[in-house]
Amino acid sequence: MVRVVVVDDEALIRSGFSMILNAADGIEVVATAAGGQAVATVREHRPDVVLLDIRMPDVDGLSVLRELVALPQPPAVAMLTTFDTDEYILTALNSGACGFLLKDTEPEQLAPLVRTLAAGGVVLSPKASQSLLRDHPGSRAEAPDPQAGRVDRLSDREREVLVLIAEGLSNADIGARMHLGTGTVKDHVSAILTKLRVGGRVQAALLAQRAGLLADGPERRP
Structure with a gap:
């Protein structure tokens, strides 16, 4: 059973993701939380996967991410965003996030993505990653990219x-x-x-x- 915690400032997002994932075989949303309760909730429930809103009004999602990946047994954390291009995504990935996906991901795709995270895989929403790479300095096709x-x-x-x-x-x-x-x-x-x-x-x-x-x-x- 893959144990999941959903962290988002919007109750509708939390309940929607919970409903979709709890209906999938082998996945259980063990808790949801707003940003301020995220770290305490993860410490208490010790999930395999955390879906974490990258932008929350009460707490910085990147700060929450850094606390989560510093835990003794950190979960796999994927960042949630509503934007095709979000300037914080690259920072999140470099800070230990295992991927990111858009909040409007098709419902039937959500459970497979969570299973991928739990198995140690990478989740990159293609639409968002293409925009990120296109807009990030050094990623344009016409510019040399030494990396x-x-x-x-x-x-x-x-x-x-x-x-x-x-x-x-x-x-x-x-x-x-x-x-x-x-x-x-x-x-x-x-x-x-x-x-x-x-x-x-x-x-x-x-x-x-x-x-x-x-x-x-x-x-x-x-």
Whole structure:
């Protein structure tokens, strides 16, 4: 059972997400909270996944994120936003968020995204990530992107693994897809993060998109 906490300043969002997720097999929303109660609620219920509003009037969502990822057993945190382009998203990803999605994500896609987070995968809402990467300095196609150029250091096999990381697959899922042992996948992931000079899977996924490794398409895992 995947345990979820939903943090949002709007009661309607909290109840809507709870209703959708509680109707899905293998997922339970164990609590919801406004921003001010977020950290205490997570400490009490110890969820696997937290869906966290990035903009709340009573508390800074980024500050809440930093407290959550500093917990001894931090949950996977995905940021919620209503904006296709949100200047805080990149900061959130660099601060330890496991992804982000728009609040108007189709209801039938929400449970698979939560399962992806619980399995250690990455969730990037394509519509929002494309806008973010387009508007972030250094991500424009006509400008050189030295960071994206680091992808050239990867072997063909590592590139394959990177694409699957960016598609939101966990190590176990990548191993099943590529017919590799989980230990081998972990070794590949470690090498990828080292060669790309990034601190986690989310940053690697964004770099893969900036390097043009991902095909544009409908909302997916991510």
